[in-house]
Amino acid sequence: MSETLGNGHRSSAQSAGPDDFVQIIDVAKRFGDVMAVRQVNLNVRRNELFALLGSSGCGKSTLLRMLAGFETVTSGRIVLDGEDLTDVPPYRRPVNMMFQSYALFPHMTVEANVAFGLKQEGTPRNEIRDRVHAALEQVQMTQFARRKPGQLSGGQQQRVALARSLVKRPKLLLLDEPMSALDKQIRQRTQIELVRIIEEVGVTCIMVTHDQEEAMTMADRIAVMSDGLIQQCGTPQEVYEHPATRFVAGFIGSTNFFQGRIVDEAPDRVMLDVAELPHAMVVSHGVGESLGMEVTASVRPEKIVVTLNKPARLDNWTRGEVVHVAYLGSHLVYQVRLESGKVVEASMPSYSLLDEHKAELHDEVYVGWSADAVTLLRE
Amino acid sequence: MARLHSRLSARQRVLAILPPYVWLVLISLVPFLLVVKISFSEMEFGIPPYTPLAEFEEGVLRLTLSLRGYMMLLSDSLYVATYLNSLKMAAITTVCCILIGYPLAYCIARSNPRTRNFLLFAVVLPFWTSLLLRVYAWMGILRNDGLLNNVLMALGIIDSPLEIYRTDLAVYIGLVYAYLPFFILPLYAHLVKLDERLLEAAYDLGARPWRAFLSVTLPLSRNGVIAGAMLVFIPTVGEYVIPELLGGANTLMIGRIMWTEFFNNTDWPMAAAVTCVMVLLLLVPLALFQYSGVRELEERR
Numbered sequence: 001m002s003e004t005l006g007n008g009h010r011s012s013a014q015s016a017g018p019d020d021f022v023q024i025i026d027v028a029k030r031f032g033d034v035m036a037v038r039q040v041n042l043n044v045r046r047n048e049l050f051a052l053l054g055s056s057g058c059g060k061s062t063l064l065r066m067l068a069g070f071e072t073v074t075s076g077r078i079v080l081d082g083e084d085l086t087d088v089p090p091y092r093r094p095v096n097m098m099f100q101s102y103a104l105f106p107h108m109t110v111e112a113n114v115a116f117g118l119k120q121e122g123t124p125r126n127e128i129r130d131r132v133h134a135a136l137e138q139v140q141m142t143q144f145a146r147r148k149p150g151q152l153s154g155g156q157q158q159r160v161a162l163a164r165s166l167v168k169r170p171k172l173l174l175l176d177e178p179m180s181a182l183d184k185q186i187r188q189r190t191q192i193e194l195v196r197i198i199e200e201v202g203v204t205c206i207m208v209t210h211d212q213e214e215a216m217t218m219a220d221r222i223a224v225m226s227d228g229l230i231q232q233c234g235t236p237q238e239v240y241e242h243p244a245t246r247f248v249a250g251f252i253g254s255t256n257f258f259q260g261r262i263v264d265e266a267p268d269r270v271m272l273d274v275a276e277l278p279h280a281m282v283v284s285h286g287v288g289e290s291l292g293m294e295v296t297a298s299v300r301p302e303k304i305v306v307t308l309n310k311p312a313r314l315d316n317w318t319r320g321e322v323v324h325v326a327y328l329g330s331h332l333v334y335q336v337r338l339e340s341g342k343v344v345e346a347s348m349p350s351y352s353l354l355d356e357h358k359a360e361l362h363d364e365v366y367v368g369w370s371a372d373a374v375t376l377l378r379e
Numbered sequence: 380m381a382r383l384h385s386r387l388s389a390r391q392r393v394l395a396i397l398p399p400y401v402w403l404v405l406i407s408l409v410p411f412l413l414v415v416k417i418s419f420s421e422m423e424f425g426i427p428p429y430t431p432l433a434e435f436e437e438g439v440l441r442l443t444l445s446l447r448g449y450m451m452l453l454s455d456s457l458y459v460a461t462y463l464n465s466l467k468m469a470a471i472t473t474v475c476c477i478l479i480g481y482p483l484a485y486c487i488a489r490s491n492p493r494t495r496n497f498l499l500f501a502v503v504l505p506f507w508t509s510l511l512l513r514v515y516a517w518m519g520i521l522r523n524d525g526l527l528n529n530v531l532m533a534l535g536i537i538d539s540p541l542e543i544y545r546t547d548l549a550v551y552i553g554l555v556y557a558y559l560p561f562f563i564l565p566l567y568a569h570l571v572k573l574d575e576r577l578l579e580a581a582y583d584l585g586a587r588p589w590r591a592f593l594s595v596t597l598p599l600s601r602n603g604v605i606a607g608a609m610l611v612f613i614p615t616v617g618e619y620v621i622p623e624l625l626g627g628a629n630t631l632m633i634g635r636i637m638w639t640e641f642f643n644n645t646d647w648p649m650a651a652a653v654t655c656v657m658v659l660l661l662l663v664p665l666a667l668f669q670y671s672g673v674r675e676l677e678e679r680r
Contacts, residue, residue, distance in 0.1 A: 068579075068583055069582075069583075070579050070582070070583075089582070090579070090582040090583055091582045091583075091584075091585050091586055091587055092585075095583075096583055096584065097580075097583050099576050099579070099580055100576075101576070103574065103576040103577050103579065103580040104580075105577060105580070105581075105594075105595060106577075106599070107598050107599055116581070116584050116586070116594070117584030117585050120584060120585035120586045120587075120590065121585055164584070165583075168584065168585070
């Protein structure tokens with residue numbers, strides 16, 4: 001099926017530039033009647049840690065499995081370092097994967113698991129021993145070399161799986177939900193450790209995760225996927241601060257959406273008429289929209305200020321009643337019901353508030369945000 | 380397993396284990412001990428047709444252990460040859476079951492769930508009719524004027540009928556046919572549990588499909604193969620019906636000897652001795668099987 005494009009993709013073996021080390025070109029995958037991946041175009045840079053982020057069923061795992069070669073592409077092609085991999089079987093790809101639940105061979109020792117890939121290549125025995133030892137050293141698992149995977153903890157198994165997928169020095173490392181089998185407490189430490197090892201080895205890496213925090217902690221760039229399509233691709237900051245679509249804004253972190261119509265336009269700001277707010281909303285960026293256009297405004301909870309007194313210097317403010325307060329240690333999360341009935345979420349750092357200024361449950365409060373806190377989204 | 384252990388108190392554990400134990404002792408161990416007892420007695424005309432082991436007469440307890448049966452087993456080379464032939468036939472049957480059954484079990488385990496249930500049903504289906512009927516059917520197929528020869532001759536592949544019926548080949552066909560499901564089912568149970576990601580991991584690390592099979596699937600299904608092989612090997616050694624109905628006069632199998640001693644010669648002690656030696660022979664592979672099972676459990680811990 002991958003031949004259908006037929007634009008001579010075998011001949012294009014030119015060396016890849018730094019920005020297109022991995023090229024995913026018009027890749028689609030159909031399972032029966034379902035398009036798991038619709039049409040994906042992505043370039044991943046050399047030595048980049050790239051995350052595919054999305055909820056289950058968005059096509060991210062299918063895309064990863066196509067990169068590994070476990071699924072054939074329905075159309076499109078996959079190029080790695082100038083070499084077309086589209087029709088190459090998994091056992092001939094210079095790509096290794098760390099599986100979701102590690103898929104360590106239960107009947108082999110840690111050592112034999114790591115050595116397995118090198119044995120398939122016919123590497124000389126001495127070299128296998130040295131490289132296995134080096135790989136286990138890198139993940140600090142040398143003292144467990146003779147154990148079986150069943151005798152290791154989840155974190156130790158993950159290290160072995162990482163060593164096994166790095167020992168062949170792949171051009172591309174794939175991580176499938178690397179943290180999902182770990183307890184929450186050790187996840188964050190492991191994330192940082194994993195990034196350290198990957199950077200030390202200097203390997204290009206594509207990971208799949210449903211956990212936006214994990215993607216933001218680990219990845220240089222993130223592609224948010226939904227419904228078989230890439231919704232947005234960028235650095236964690238770009239994706240969070242400037243979400244391209246309503247889906248991305250809602251998926252990465254939480255946010256408040258307001259539906260509105262542009263009623264006034266100035267060079268540096270637009271005014272938005274929102275049914276749920278008593279005053280027009282002032283928005284300082286989002287230039288390019290035209291008068292009368294229907295748009296969605298997104299305001300992050302941490303950019304909304306909840307005060308007992310009327311705020312002095314905020315562009316946008318309105319009144320409401322606190323209907324719920326959650327104390328989360330570093331910050332407080334307020335649910336405030338506006339006079340229109342809409343509930344707005346606001347989060348404030350808990351240290352910055354003096355007790356007498358802290359709004360309590362059922363207090364009448366002012367909620368406010370500045371003009372540059374708003375991101376305008378097309379649907 | 381460990382969690383189950385800790386949840387049950389010692390008394391509950393005894394209660395759970397006791398019924399099957401009592402059952403096994405009553406149904407298996409007691410009859411076997413009776414057979415052992417008979418094997419050490421003398422043949423006699425009467426009911427029962429053997430002498431008692433212990434007699435109490437005028438304050439004297441007389442224990443008589445006759446070794447006649449065992450001596451005859453050792454001295455008559457026919458018995459030794461029959462044992463060896465039974466083991467050989469059981470071994471060949473087991474190997475054939477492995478060669479035919481492994482690919483079948485593998486394909487069933489790898490097929491999609493709906494086809495899988497249908498295929499499993501097809502494996503179990505023969506059990507719905509009695510073994511005797513099915514062996515008679517094979518007689519009808521294999522006879523010189525049977526279905527197989529008629530079809531082959533009608534197609535012009537052969538000119539004269541193949542002599543299969545009443546040969547060892549017919550016995551092998553019958554044995555493999557009858558015992559194949561006993562090999563497929565336990566192996567299937569192992570293969571279907573096998574995590575497909577392990578195979579993907581092997582491909583990912585550069586193993587071609589055949590290498591991945593040899594280094595991942597095969598070792599991980601080893602215990603299924605052993606379990607299935609035991610279920611074929613052990614009953615095949617003592618099989619009576621199939622060699623009797625399909626085999627020739629010179630198909631030597633221990634089951635037929637037992638039958639002859641028991642019914643034709645009414646020599647119960649001899650038949651019992653033949654049985655006891657057969658059980659001893661079978662204890663060796665059983666012990667090996669047990670050993671491999673225990674070792675696997677220990678490895679998991």
